[in-house]
Amino acid sequence: MNTNNYYFLAIKNFPEVASAFAPENTKLAHELISELEGKVLLPFELELVKLFDGKNGIIKTSDLSGLNNTWLDYQPNSLAWPCFSERFKNLIVENLTGKESINWIETKINSSTESRIYYIPRFEKELDVLDYDQTLFVKGTNNIIIPHFSLNKIKDFTVFNKPSSHDLWKITSGFYINEKLRKQIIKEKLIGPTFEKVRVS
8 A cells, every 4th residue: 555645535427416515695614614613513514415417517316316425425515615424534533643723513414314413524623734835825825725734744644634814724635545535435345435546755
């Protein structure tokens, strides 16, 4: 096992998939981060819908019939945040080194027939993980185009975020994991995640 490999945790592409949607009047994800400060429960519930490609774009329906997997361990959602099943969350927690500074926000997701609790990770601090000489930034800004991580900085993390402007690093779609956790996710046959290898030096 190459312990120097690290991955961006992405959601697998399915021809049709159940996705958890916030209520229509919900603020944008980045606007919610400060409102969730200190809270351990998402103040609204998410509803599962089915998304699939139609002739004129993506079709959204509350009819979940025909899906191979309604409940994914890595659940797509309208906030574009990592959203983990209890099983997936527990696997992450079991592997943390204690240096990642993560806590969890519970969220209730409803289908027409049942409800389940999922977990959104929140970082308590912005981790120092980049190789700044190798990272590609938007010229004249600290906005990252392609991150390049420093092995020396990330070797003690099982999961980590990347620096972002304002507080976007706290609840982030940019969720990264190490090789050991990836192997365990595959072994446990968790449904939903896929892995994109990232640059490390």
